[in-house]
Amino acid sequence: MDNLNVKYCNVNFNNPFILPSGIITEIPEHRRAIEAGVGGVTLKSLTFEKREGNPLPRVWKYDCGMINSVGLRNAGIEDGSREIGEFLKSNKNTPVIVSLFATKVKEFLYLVEKIVPLSPQFIELNLSCPNVDDEFGKPLGMEKGAAGKIVKQVKKISEKIPVLAKLSPNVNDIADIAKNCEDSGADGIVAINTVGPGMIIDIEKRKPVLGAKKGGVSGPGILPVTVRCIYEIYEAVKIPIIGMGGISKWQDVVEVVMAGATLVGVGTATYLKGMKVYDELKNGLSSFMAKKNIKGLAELVGAAHF
Ligand SMILES: Cc1cc2nc3c(=O)[nH]c(=O)nc-3n(C[C@H](O)[C@H](O)[C@H](O)COP(=O)(O)O)c2cc1C
Known part of the structure; x- marks a missing residue:
């Protein structure tokens, strides 16, 4: 499946499939995705302090996907950066994206300073987590001024590591925020984080299913939101996009790439199909490309715009 090789920000990926942040929580466990053949892996977002996460249950499946309010459960930067160092040492062949979350610029800078010496292939700034509102105030990426300000400061200390801005769909104009990130020096855009927040009520128990009551919606039901966001971002920026949100079939992959994503x-x-989903998607995409005589994915990126 040579036709699936992709270059993103000058880094080679064997295939365009990425494990998004937070799908696996523990850092060493991310190896499972690599064993399943992903092109790249994003680690769970790290915060300054260790976070236990929100009350259980934190994830809930429903007919069209999932709702979650994990509340950024993670080891915190001290232990987390040590684990990341070990993970990077034992994984030389698959690009790793380290995801960071903070609500103050200063805190973001502290996290970046800790990560830069570890030399991951990418740093992703999670400017969009919907599940920490109450404790921290609104996520910083919801306003374009704030998103750009963080990116600009981070770029001053990130050295050669490409910086990606992960954006929320729950804003008036995601393309405007993406453009502001690009103007501030971002190397790539990651979109989208979860949609919502939403709520599901257990009609027998007469109460919301999630411990935190509301949470971000992901999975197949949000695909049209993803496609629209990627399409709009692609028209606004020149930096490459990692598209995500609801992709579960190879046809979804083609849609998101045609909207403008370079990686997905x-x-x-x-959670719905198991890790074997990556093989299914690779086979489906590769056969589609062969049938249409498409030699490389780059030919398809943004194809729906012309
Ligand atoms: C259980 C769970 C935890 C998540 N945790 C994070 C996180 O820590 N940081 C982040 O940027 N996104 C997080 N996300 C969002 C995903 O990275 C992704 O943007 C979103 O789920 C859409 O993609 P999908 O529909 O393929 O899951 C989480 C999603 C889920 C389902």
């Missing part, structure tokens, strides 16, 4: 994240589908 597949997360919730691994």
